[in-house]
Amino acid sequence: MNLDALDTVDTRDPVLKDLIHKGQVTDPHSAKGKLMRAAAHLFKSKGYERTTVRELGAAVGIQSGSLFHHFKSKEEILLAVMEETIIINMARMNAALSDSKDAGEKLHALIRCELDSVHTDTGEAMSVLVYEWRSLSPDKQKYVLQLRDEYETLWLNTIEECKQQGLIQHDAFILRRLLTGAIGWTTTWYRPDGNLSLEDLAKQTLLLAIK
Amino acid sequence: MNLDALDTVDTRDPVLKDLIHKGQVTDPHSAKGKLMRAAAHLFKSKGYERTTVRELGAAVGIQSGSLFHHFKSKEEILLAVMEETIIINMARMNAALSDSKDAGEKLHALIRCELDSVHTDTGEAMSVLVYEWRSLSPDKQKYVLQLRDEYETLWLNTIEECKQQGLIQHDAFILRRLLTGAIGWTTTWYRPDGNLSLEDLAKQTLLLAIK
Amino acid sequence: MNLDALDTVDTRDPVLKDLIHKGQVTDPHSAKGKLMRAAAHLFKSKGYERTTVRELGAAVGIQSGSLFHHFKSKEEILLAVMEETIIINMARMNAALSDSKDAGEKLHALIRCELDSVHTDTGEAMSVLVYEWRSLSPDKQKYVLQLRDEYETLWLNTIEECKQQGLIQHDAFILRRLLTGAIGWTTTWYRPDGNLSLEDLAKQTLLLAIK
Amino acid sequence: MNLDALDTVDTRDPVLKDLIHKGQVTDPHSAKGKLMRAAAHLFKSKGYERTTVRELGAAVGIQSGSLFHHFKSKEEILLAVMEETIIINMARMNAALSDSKDAGEKLHALIRCELDSVHTDTGEAMSVLVYEWRSLSPDKQKYVLQLRDEYETLWLNTIEECKQQGLIQHDAFILRRLLTGAIGWTTTWYRPDGNLSLEDLAKQTLLLAIK
DNA sequence: CATGAATGAGCTTTCATTCAT
DNA sequence: CATGAATGAAAGCTCATTCAT
Numbered sequence: 001m002n003l004d005a006l007d008t009v010d011t012r013d014p015v016l017k018d019l020i021h022k023g024q025v026t027d028p029h030s031a032k033g034k035l036m037r038a039a040a041h042l043f044k045s046k047g048y049e050r051t052t053v054r055e056l057g058a059a060v061g062i063q064s065g066s067l068f069h070h071f072k073s074k075e076e077i078l079l080a081v082m083e084e085t086i087i088i089n090m091a092r093m094n095a096a097l098s099d100s101k102d103a104g105e106k107l108h109a110l111i112r113c114e115l116d117s118v119h120t121d122t123g124e125a126m127s128v129l130v131y132e133w134r135s136l137s138p139d140k141q142k143y144v145l146q147l148r149d150e151y152e153t154l155w156l157n158t159i160e161e162c163k164q165q166g167l168i169q170h171d172a173f174i175l176r177r178l179l180t181g182a183i184g185w186t187t188t189w190y191r192p193d194g195n196l197s198l199e200d201l202a203k204q205t206l207l208l209a210i211k
Numbered sequence: 212m213n214l215d216a217l218d219t220v221d222t223r224d225p226v227l228k229d230l231i232h233k234g235q236v237t238d239p240h241s242a243k244g245k246l247m248r249a250a251a252h253l254f255k256s257k258g259y260e261r262t263t264v265r266e267l268g269a270a271v272g273i274q275s276g277s278l279f280h281h282f283k284s285k286e287e288i289l290l291a292v293m294e295e296t297i298i299i300n301m302a303r304m305n306a307a308l309s310d311s312k313d314a315g316e317k318l319h320a321l322i323r324c325e326l327d328s329v330h331t332d333t334g335e336a337m338s339v340l341v342y343e344w345r346s347l348s349p350d351k352q353k354y355v356l357q358l359r360d361e362y363e364t365l366w367l368n369t370i371e372e373c374k375q376q377g378l379i380q381h382d383a384f385i386l387r388r389l390l391t392g393a394i395g396w397t398t399t400w401y402r403p404d405g406n407l408s409l410e411d412l413a414k415q416t417l418l419l420a421i422k
Numbered sequence: 423m424n425l426d427a428l429d430t431v432d433t434r435d436p437v438l439k440d441l442i443h444k445g446q447v448t449d450p451h452s453a454k455g456k457l458m459r460a461a462a463h464l465f466k467s468k469g470y471e472r473t474t475v476r477e478l479g480a481a482v483g484i485q486s487g488s489l490f491h492h493f494k495s496k497e498e499i500l501l502a503v504m505e506e507t508i509i510i511n512m513a514r515m516n517a518a519l520s521d522s523k524d525a526g527e528k529l530h531a532l533i534r535c536e537l538d539s540v541h542t543d544t545g546e547a548m549s550v551l552v553y554e555w556r557s558l559s560p561d562k563q564k565y566v567l568q569l570r571d572e573y574e575t576l577w578l579n580t581i582e583e584c585k586q587q588g589l590i591q592h593d594a595f596i597l598r599r600l601l602t603g604a605i606g607w608t609t610t611w612y613r614p615d616g617n618l619s620l621e622d623l624a625k626q627t628l629l630l631a632i633k
Numbered sequence: 634m635n636l637d638a639l640d641t642v643d644t645r646d647p648v649l650k651d652l653i654h655k656g657q658v659t660d661p662h663s664a665k666g667k668l669m670r671a672a673a674h675l676f677k678s679k680g681y682e683r684t685t686v687r688e689l690g691a692a693v694g695i696q697s698g699s700l701f702h703h704f705k706s707k708e709e710i711l712l713a714v715m716e717e718t719i720i721i722n723m724a725r726m727n728a729a730l731s732d733s734k735d736a737g738e739k740l741h742a743l744i745r746c747e748l749d750s751v752h753t754d755t756g757e758a759m760s761v762l763v764y765e766w767r768s769l770s771p772d773k774q775k776y777v778l779q780l781r782d783e784y785e786t787l788w789l790n791t792i793e794e795c796k797q798q799g800l801i802q803h804d805a806f807i808l809r810r811l812l813t814g815a816i817g818w819t820t821t822w823y824r825p826d827g828n829l830s831l832e833d834l835a836k837q838t839l840l841l842a843i844k
Numbered sequence: 845c846a847t848g849a850a851t852g853a854g855c856t857t858t859c860a861t862t863c864a865t
Numbered sequence: 866c867a868t869g870a871a872t873g874a875a876a877g878c879t880c881a882t883t884c885a886t
Contacts, residue, residue: 049260178393185392471682603818604811630841
């Protein structure tokens with residue numbers, strides 16, 4: 001696996017830099033950080049259950065037993081991947097929102113941001129967040145759910161704002177759910193190296209809500 | 212688990228009746244059919260990997276070893292569930308299309324049909340089709356993919372027709388992908404016993420494509 | 423290991439026969455029963471912690487994984503060994519008591535019975551009961567303790583009876599504890615194939631209490 | 634764990650002081666000495682196998698890796714605990730014997746001394762000596778056995794002396810074994826903070842041998 | 845067809861021990 | 866001397882699959 005290609009975390013991103021500096025996100029150059037990236041990659045491509053701790057170790061060049069210096073259990077690795085992904089993307093989303101002027105622009109920014117999150121550096125981790133949900137114990141599911149709720153509030157507020165300005169006909173809650181599905185599913189078919197740019201994809205997605 | 216409630220296959224459906232009669236779909240009242248329904252339920256709620264053959268056996272009142280008289284392997288059960296689900300829903304979709312007059316009505320019918328497929332009798336099996344994809348061996352993935360391609364052609368043709376009539380602005384291929392995601396994701400949040408009817412949901416979904 | 427030698431359970435013993443028949447004790451000729459005997463042997467000679475499930479399996483000619491058809495966990499094997507040992511010996515002790523006429527004879531019978539229990543068929547299991555106590559989880563300790571309490575009551579009642587007849591000077595509770603230690607410790611030094619018969623040893627032990 | 638309470642080695646004891654001074658026993662205030670006391674405590678309460686080097690380290694405030702600067706292996710710690718315990722108690726026993734006038738008094742002194750050894754400062758280490766015996770490698774078992782033999786000779790000589798004076802009816806060797814068991818077992822039930830004093834317990838124990 | 849004991853490979857995790865810093 | 870990351874062997878246990886009955 002080439003960890004230095006597309007999947008490398010973009011540490012030039014000032015938002016991410018800040019999170020690492022504040023200790024809310026593991027430094028991607030540390031052993032732990034590398035492990036989490038490798039885990040996101042393997043969990044996405046093989047699934048959590050089918051990924052063994054031996055593979056996880058091999059991916060970062062250590063023995064399986066050594067993993068347990070960094071994480072108490074395999075499940076803790078999954079949790080950490082999910083947790084940090086939400087934290088990073090929520091921070092990015094907040095930054096994007098504060099750069100936007102009107103409601104339509106805000107919705108565009110959120111869509112672009114979520115497409116970025118599933119197709120750039122945190123893409124694999126986002127997939128894991130969606131598809132490996134049931135592999136978490138109920139306790140941990142509850143915890144991650146709390147984080148997601150904060151994230152969803154950003155969306156609902158923005159859609160509501162668009163609606164008050166007559167830009168949107170849908171029920172806000174339903175629209176958000178439909179968009180979540182539409183955007184999430186792009187991981188299964190969109191290829192960043194094809195003809196369609198992420199910005200074009202964002203525009204087509206916005207077109208679902210606003211005509 | 213109550214196999215006789217909502218989740219029971221609707222054998223009054225003439226399309227399904229016909230498929231069973233032609234031997235293309237296993238009789239849901241046979242031992243094999245019951246097993247497949249139980250499998251769909253367990254695979255959906257627990258995930259394929261986390262479902263053991265013991266549980267599968269217990270769900271239909273036999274020992275794990277006896278499963279292997281009906282299916283060569285656990286994976287064959289997964290495959291059978293996926294295969295029949297596609298066959299059933301493709302037949303239903305063809306039936307719905309032939310009942311529709313114009314292009315807009317056809318698109319509406321497809322959306323309603325796919326929502327039905329994920330929220331009524333084949334709902335759990337459809338979820339399995341989406342979420343347990345990677346649990347199939349490459350060979351079997353390829354086979355199921357062929358079946359899906361036929362199914363997708365129905366969609367693309369209909370969307371193209373709408374576009375030629377100026378009903379749709381999107382690129383057909385992209386719209387289909389976005390709708391696939393939006394509809395599939397409803398399994399995670401839509402509750403048939405809530406305020407929103409499936410027909411209302413279909414209308415809100417259609418609104419993504421046609422305003 | 424020769425399971426057919428000294429350590430074989432004496433199935434001619436009518437008391438044991440009855441317990442097996444009533445289902446309170448596992449048939450020593452069944453797979454489960456053989457496993458328990460092998461476990462008692464290994465747990466005694468190597469200690470519970472140092473005995474691996476692989477060794478346990480090898481001792482009865484099966485794979486380690488197959489153990490878990492008979493017992494849910496390694497600890498369950500330990501518990502079963504302890505439990506049945508107490509049940510068997512309590513039954514034997516009750517039988518011996520009902521054969522005795524006066525209090526002194528009863529005490530003699532109890533001592534002989536306990537010496538038998540640690541030096542004949544259940545000997546290894548008795549050792550396990552004493553030495554592997556801490557390897558049980560607190561829950562299971564509590565359960566075994568209850569069984570032991572019934573057993574101890576037989577002793578205390580008999581000693582008290584002796585005391586009322588002026589045969590004994592000791593405090594009953596303390597004497598029982600001292601005798602428990604003295605008898606239990608014989609496992610570490612007494613050899614049944616030496617000069618000293620078990621009956622002689624019983625007499626010397628009785629001499630600690632009654633002169 | 635409070636190492637400074639009851640369990641502290643009694644360094645006012647002149648016999649112990651002398652052994653430390655002669656270098657036969659580790660200074661209990663040194664790092665190594667503290668470790669040995671902590672080990673005795675943990676080995677007694679959890680068992681040798683279930684005590685990890687991490688816990689051992691934590692108990693004296695160092696990392697597990699640092700233990701190996703003081704001891705070559707975990708087993709060496711066990712050996713050291715056993716070895717010093719025998720040395721200390723043999724010295725104390727010799728001192729007690731030389732304070733006694735007649736044979737009966739000597740036997741009383743030995744019993745009291747051994748009860749002290751299992752219930753005061755070396756108590757936990759003595760338990761370890763008895764219960765963790767099998768955790769030693771055969772080589773080390775042999776070595777500790779030699780030390781024990783010297784210790785046992787003191788007992789046998791004293792009992793023989795009593796017997797020649799008609800104080801005792803038992804066979805000397807058997808009596809010693811019975812007493813070893815009776816005294817050793819007191820660790821499982823005797824509580825120094827209860828109604829029974831150690832001196833009373835010693836008298837009741839002497840009563841087993843001499844009436 | 846059904847059973848259920850057995851397989852055997854593979855799993856996650858533990859842990860004494862090593863060693864560069 | 867102390868650290869703590871890493872080792873690597875071994876542990877208990879799981880589970881799809883087989884097969885004699």
